[in-house]
Amino acid sequence: MLKLDILVLPAHPDDAELGCSGTILKEASKGRKVGIVDLTRGELGTRGTPEIREREAEAAGKVLGLAARENLGIPDGFFQNTKEYQLKVIWAIRKYRPEIVITNAYHDRHPDHGRASDLVEDSAFLAGLRKIETFDENGQLQEAWRPKLVLHFIQDNYIQPDIVVDVTEYWDKKVDSINAFGSQFYNPEWKGEPQTYISSPEFIAVIESRAREFGKSIGVKFAEGFTSRKMLGVDSLFDLK
DSSP: OOSSSEHHHHOSSSHHHHHHHHHHHHHHHOOOOEEEEEESSOOSSSSSSSHHHHHHHHHHHHHHSEEEEEEEETTTTTSSOOOHHHHHHHHHHHHHOOOOEOOOSSSSHHHHHHHHHHHHHHHHHHHTTTTTTOOOOOBOOOOOOSSEEEEEEEOOOOOOSEEEEEEEGGHHHHHHHHHHHHTTTTOOOSSSSSGGGGHHHHHHHHHHHHHHHHHTTTTSOOOOEOOSSSSSOOOOOGGGG
16 A cells, blocks of 8 residues: 555646645655545646647656646536535545645636545545545445645745745756646647646746745745644744744
């Protein structure tokens, strides 16, 4: 059984790369095991196909040094925070038994993001209830498991972060992981495809600007922001920047 330190559960392939890949790279460099389980295949995306997105997600995972990546196949665009989909997320949490879960923003331009935020937050709690039964690939009953912390990365809409993480050293590789999704973001080779809000070069510039803004707040070049519904604490005041 592969136990992860951090499990990222984003709505779409590429959400994690945009929202928290610098943090993924930073924690992986410290020897921590990080994995991504995408909720949907992103099949409603204007550009590309689910098959292309799957290959891109695999390539991005290699850039990030992930210990695991898979996809739950929940319907893109139409899922709700229901028992059916909670059980799928509970299954993934119990499979990988992470200490920390990271997921989408509380609310955002894409309605899937806010729904995923609620779905994962609720499922992380429910995963700790032993009377909810789920079974692994071999038909064995999974043990209950509740992560210690659920964090939400910040996406298109500005949300005041509760914490920010310095990712300056990992910025270039973060950009590489985003660029692995050539069907989605700015790519001059993708001619004849519809242009979208996220396929313009300006969109990537906005991602960089947000990271610079968060970085400025703690005196570094680039940072990623996170929110938490749980009160956060530190062992020492000197851990704070």
